Amino acid sequence: MRHTPEAIRQFLIDQPRSGHTVADFCEVRGLKVPTFYSWKRKYEQGIEPVDSGFFQIKPKRELVERSLRLPSGLQLEVVGLSVKEIAMLIVEIDRAHA
Helix, strand or coil, X not given: CCCCHHHHHHHHHHHHHHCCCXXXXXXXXXXXXXXXXXXXXXXXXXXXXCCXXXXXXXXXXXXXXXXXXXXXXXXXXEECCCHXXXXXXXXXXXXXXX
């Protein structure tokens, strides 16, 4: 059975709202899962995402300057990296100079 573009868009909107997996959603409606994903790739660009009630919070990144002196005598001037990123950088430098 062929579906109109409007019906396909409605399936794509209804699936996340249904709370069902794609497989369950398709089974109930007599759709094939590969067909659903094909439609999703083709039609989803113009569909507004479903509001899940959650917001993504991105921490504000401040520009921080740090100066580090390694035991090898190497001095680093680091700007804008988090503590975790600095630690990863130090490990990489340590590996390169080992």
